[in-house]
Amino acid sequence: MWLREEEMASLDYDELYRAILKVESTNLGRIFYFAKKVLCVQPHPDDTDFAAGGLIAKLTKRGCEVAYVTLTDGRIGTLDPSLYPEKLASVRVEEQKEAAEILGVKKLMWLNYRDSELRVTIEARNKLITLIREFQPDLILTVDPWLTYEAHPDHVATGILAVEAAFFAMFPHANPGDVRGGLRPHPTAFIAFYWTRKPNVYVDITDYMGAKLKAVSSHKSQYPHGGFEEVENLLKTYSVLMGKKIGVQYAEAFKVLSPLKHLHCCVYAEDL
Numbered sequence: 001m002w003l004r005e006e007e008m009a010s011l012d013y014d015e016l017y018r019a020i021l022k023v024e025s026t027n028l029g030r031i032f033y034f035a036k037k038v039l040c041v042q043p044h045p046d047d048t049d050f051a052a053g054g055l056i057a058k059l060t061k062r063g064c065e066v067a068y069v070t071l072t073d074g075r076i077g078t079l080d081p082s083l084y085p086e087k088l089a090s091v092r093v094e095e096q097k098e099a100a101e102i103l104g105v106k107k108l109m110w111l112n113y114r115d116s117e118l119r120v121t122i123e124a125r126n127k128l129i130t131l132i133r134e135f136q137p138d139l140i141l142t143v144d145p146w147l148t149y150e151a152h153p154d155h156v157a158t159g160i161l162a163v164e165a166a167f168f169a170m171f172p173h174a175n176p177g178d179v180r181g182g183l184r185p186h187p188t189a190f191i192a193f194y195w196t197r198k199p200n201v202y203v204d205i206t207d208y209m210g211a212k213l214k215a216v217s218s219h220k221s222q223y224p225h226g227g228f229e230e231v232e233n234l235l236k237t238y239s240v241l242m243g244k245k246i247g248v249q250y251a252e253a254f255k256v257l258s259p260l261k262h263l264h265c266c267v268y269a270e271d272l
């Protein structure tokens, strides 16, 4: 759907800007109903479950195939100096397996970069491009790298790597060994960001809140000394707040964009 020039000429700036946003954002949320394959690109074990566990449970319930790729090993995610980092990393793999089982996620992949030290590199981007071409997702779900005041470098780097990989996976000459090896270039139709300041799609997760809380609680190393109650309250507060937007008890919020249309030279992507 496009705006006709006569139509545009009759509108003032604000009216036209709103009209453009309306055209560009039409149907963005529908991907959550139609996606058959979703690739979740997360910085650490637990991020997807924490931010989007309700959506994931909802997707797998209707038969959508969901895979996680975790970029770092989660080895520094503790305040306990006696817990050996390698041991923590292996504990967190088991915790993520347990949470995935609860949410119906069948495939877990690990890139094992050192926790807290992830950087945006061509090597990491190429690994993601290969995974995208192998899995051929309709939707990539990741952390919003442009969240204001985000201090964790792994989160910023993961979001940037995911958008770059989503964008370049469609170009055969990007990481060309893939195509020579028989993989197809892949244009991912949509990308969705969680922990975003500019959500444009709200998902009712009321029926999946129990599963989400159970999955998040599986990451026991993150809640020593019975600390899950505080996290549960935090998750409920966020979900109730987002639920207000669509008149439901619990919701999760995402910013959905099209890598083809909105991730390059798109001056209104922020407002979509």
Ligand SMILES: [Zn+2]
Binding pocket: 043, 044, 047, 155
């Ligand atoms: Zn994280």
